[in-house]
């Protein structure tokens with residue numbers, strides 16, 4: 001009797017999180033074609049070279065179903081999101097700066113961390129992001145305000161609520177509303193990452209290398225019943241997964257070295273990625289060597 005009651009309970013316990021975050025799995029599949037853009041995304045999901053330390057360029061080799069071989073070399077894998085988000089960044093900066101005038105004496109608002117300038121952003125874009133998760137600061141769509149009273153920095157207080165209220169009045173989102181880790185100095189241009197990538201799907205590419213980290217974080221909280229703390233992660237994962245459904249992927253299980261890859265040569269300061277659409281495998285360089293995987297397509301679990 002107890003067991004009968006427990007089973008549905010356990011089922012509920014284990015299935016909720018997964019249903020919400022819509023896990024995706026790479027199902028083995030033959031790819032009839034693979035355009036260079038999809039190829040880049042496929043690699044990006046496996047990218048473990050975040051800092052791009054000594055990577056001068058990436059070499060993408062595609063062996064087509066008819067056996068013909070094509071090569072593309074690219075210097076950077078990042079989408080030109082500075083261009084893509086330019087008007088959003090401008091509009092955020094205008095709103096951010098207008099808040100300075102809306103905080104009145106004896107208080108004074110200063111920004112400690114603001115939008116990175118174009119040069120820093122380009123450097124960042126070229127290098128890839130740090131190993132930390134992506135924040136709106138990376139996109140120039142967030143700022144951290146510090147409020148002073150007669151020259152003395154205030155860590156908290158009602159004035160931050162006013163600041164938050166005024167930020168929201170002009171269409172910004174306030175860190176004081178963050179669930180679990182309120183950040184009363186922080187303001188950003190979008191509600192969360194999911195709403196950013198829903199508007200600009202190309203930006204999702206920047207999130208792909210961090211997907212596993214977001215997933216671990218999300219399920220860790222779900223397992224201890226703190227799902228409400230990670231709603232933004234859940235929305236982000238759901239949005240990322242939905243965007244990739246049916247798109248090409250490299251299946252997670254490594255496969256043995258295929259004989260046809262014996263002439264594959266890796267060059268220094270280069271990351272080589274190869275897709276063999278005749279034999280349905282992908283080679284992805286990791287460090288000084290790499291691994292072979294079956295080709296597949298993402299399916300929502």
Ligand SMILES: [Zn+2]
Pocket residue numbers: 137142143144183186187
């Ligand atoms: Zn911040």
